[in-house]
Amino acid sequence: MFKSPGGLEELDHESLRVWNDMIMKNIERQSASRFFKSNPDDIANGQEIASVRWSGAPAEPRFCLNRDWAQKLSDWNIRGRHETHNEYCEYRVVTAVDAQGRVRPKRVEFTSELREYWVVLAMKNPQGLQNAVENIIGRKPTWRELYDHDDPSLLNEDELRVRFSIMVAGNGNHRDLIDANVPSQPQGPLNRDNILFLTHPINGLDDLIYVVMFGATPYKVNDSSGERKALLQEIFRAFGVEHLACRNADPAAAAGPFDVVSEGREVAFAKNLGMYLRPLNKEIFEYNGNSIPDAWIKYSRGNEGMYQRLVIGPSDADNAYLDDIYLKKGAAKERIIGGYQIAEILEVGPLVVVGDPSIVNPSDVKFVPPSPSAINCSQAGVCSRMKQLKDDYLSSNIVISGGSRGGI
C-alpha cells in the first residue's frame, strides 16, 4: 500500500512489506475518527495536498530565549542538532580550510528523512544501505561503521536493527531499543560527522502518525456564543498535551487534518509517506552581487515535490565558502554562517490525501472544554533545558566566526 518516501527505489518488495507493517502498526495503535483512513485508496476522489507544513527552524530556543540565541544554539555543531533540531528538519554545517588556513563553513546539509525508513533498509538490505550512504557521503562506508561488525550476513534482523541503531540511527525513543541499551543518539561517526537522516527521537514516524491521527477528528466546543469549531490549543489542552502546541511540527501536523475533517473530508497519509522539504526562494541568496549558481541549491533523495535532502553552498571544487553567500532578508544582508538562517525560511511537512466534503454528523463530533487563551510557551518545561544549554554554550567559550551583518 505505502511506497518508499520520496519515491526512492531502494526498498525491494520484502522491505516495502516491512515498511508498510511498521506504518500500519503505528496506525493501529491508536483510535481515530471515521474520517481518518489508513489506506489512501479508500478515499473517493482523493486529492494529494502539501498544505500540512511548518517552519524547519527549531522553535524551542526561540520561544524560550530569543532569535539570537536560537540561532547560536541551533548552529552549535552536533550539540545543537541533538538538542534543538526537533521539527523534522536537521542540518549540519560542512566546514573547510581556506587559503589563509581559516576553518570556514562551506555548505549546509539538511535532511528530513525518517529514521525508520533507514532502519528498514538496514534490516532488510545491508547492501542497499551501504549504497545509499555512499551516494550521500561520497565513499562506501565499512560494515563496521554501519553495524559495528565485519559481516552483516552473519547477523539476524534484530541484531542488524539494534547494531545499526547504536552506530547510526539512535533509539528513536523505542522502548525495546532503550531496553537494549541503544543510546538516544548514534554513537558512530557516520550520522554525526555527516548527516544521513533524522535522529532526534522526537522526529519519528510514530510521532508523526500519532499527531496526524490525533488531529483528524472534528473537535468542537460549546461556549457562551454557542457551538463552534475548537481552537488547536483547546484540543491540546483537553488531552493534557499542551506542551506539544509550542513546537512548529505538532500543531501544524494536527491542524491540517483537523481542518479538513471539520469540513467532513476523509484524510489519509499519501502513499509516499515521508517528510518533505519545500522549495526556497533562490532570489534572496546573493554571491558576489549576483544570484547564486543553481548548483549551490541542490535537492535530492526524492522526486520533485518529495525532496528529503537539501545541500546549500559551494562544492569542494568551488573556491567559495558558505559565508561568502548573503541572505537578503528585509533591509538586512546577512552572511550565512550556519543552518538556522536557512531553516527559518525552509518549510517541511508530509503529503496527505483528502476527499470531498460531506456532512459531519453530531455523533462524529468530539467536544472539548472551551479554553481559548494562548499557551504561554515561554513557561514550558523545555525552557529550563534551553536555558541550561545557553549556560553551557557560554561556558564553552565559543568564538563565533564570520557573523557580520550589513544593510541594504
Add this chain to the structure above:
Amino acid sequence: MDNRIQEGTNWDIGAKPKSHLKLLILETTENTSSKDLRLGLKSIWQVLQSLKSGVVPSLGSDYPVDPKELEVLIGYGHKFFEREDLIVPTPEGMLLTNRFPQPNNIESKQVIPGSGIIYDEDIQENVADAELVIQLTANSQLSVNRGHVEILKLLNAMDEENPLETGRIKIKEAFDGFGREDHRSWIDFHDGISNLRKGEERKQVVAIKPDNSGGQDWTHNGTYMVFMRLPVNLKVWSEVPYNEQEILVGRTKKSGCPIIRIAPDGTPVPDPRCPVSGTREITEEGNEQFREPSAVVSDEIKLSHVQRANHHRSPVFKPDSRRIYRQGFEFVESVGNTGDYRVGLNFISFQDDPDRVLFILTQPDWLGNLSFGGDPNNQYNGIDKLVTARAAATYFVPPDNTEVLFPGENMFPR
C-alpha cells in the same frame, strides 16, 4: 504594570473598523534629541487626546465637536531605534531583517528582497521608513483631517516658540484612506473577509507575548504594524478575462464564493454549497464558512491570490501560523498634474512578529516573487505589475499603560 494593546487595532469584541484613515509619517531633524522628541510627542498626544474627547484646543471645552469615534495610535519606526540614548533595547521584531529597504538600495526596486511587488518608477525614497507613525481613524473625514491639522498647528507653534530650532518634528507624509462597506477592493472582488475572529483570536495574533518578546517584558501587549501603500493597476486588470480574474483571485467575482477547481473547458468551479440558499454573497449571514476558503483545492487554484496569502494555519498565536490581522483602507489620488488617477490600498496589518508578513511576501509557495498571484512562470501580460508600492514600513506599536504619558514614553531617556 497593566499593559494594554493600543486602540486603533480593532482586535476586541465590539470594535468596529472606522470609515476613514489618516496615516501621518513623522520625521525629526538630525539634532532633535530624544528628550526634545519626548516633549514634542507629549504635546502631540495631549492635543490628540483632547480631540478624542471632542475638545479643539482653540475652542475649549465649552464648544465641543463630535470626534466621530476618533482613535489614535502611535508607532515607532526603525529610524527611531537608531537613537543611541534610548533606555530600552530594540524590540525583538525591529531587527534589520524586518525593515523595508529604500528602493534605490535594491536594483530591481522590490519592496523587499524576494517579493514580486516593486516600487512605482517615480518613487526614489520610501517615505514610510521614518521615525514615527501616527494612525488616526474615525468615522468622518473631518475628524481625521482635524487631527492632522491640529498637529500641524501645534508643530508650527512649537517652531515659533523656538525660531532657531524650527522644524525639529515635522510631518513628512500624510496618507489618506477609507473603508469600504461593500467589503470589496478596486478590482471589484471581495477583500479582507477571511480575517480572524474578533476578540481572543485576533488578540493572539496581534499582541506581543512572552513567547516572542525575547525576554523584553515591557513590550508585552505591544504589537507591530506593517504598512504598505499599494497602487493597483486597473488597466492591467481590465485586460484580464473574467474567468481568468476569478482563477487569479480564487473567488467568484460577484458572490465571493471560493473557487475549488477549473473545469476542463477552463471555467472556474466554485464550491457548490456557496452561497447558501436565499443569499447572493458570502458577506451575508449563513456563508461564514466560505469566507475562509478551504485549503483543499486543485493545484491550479493553489496558485490563486487567496490561497497564497493565507494558508489557514493554526494555532494562530504561533508566528509559524503566518496569520496576520489586516485592515484595509482604500485610496484614490491624482497623479501630479497629468489628469490621471491612482487607486489602491493602504495595507495595514498588526501582528506579534512582523516576520509573519515578510514571510508571506517572500516565500515561493506564498506570494514570493509575485505581485498578486498565479503561476510565476506564466503570468498574464502586466499582472507582474498589477500591485506596486509607494511606501512600506514596519513600526513597533508599544503597549499603553497608566504609567506613561503616551505609549512608548518609557523608551525615552529622562
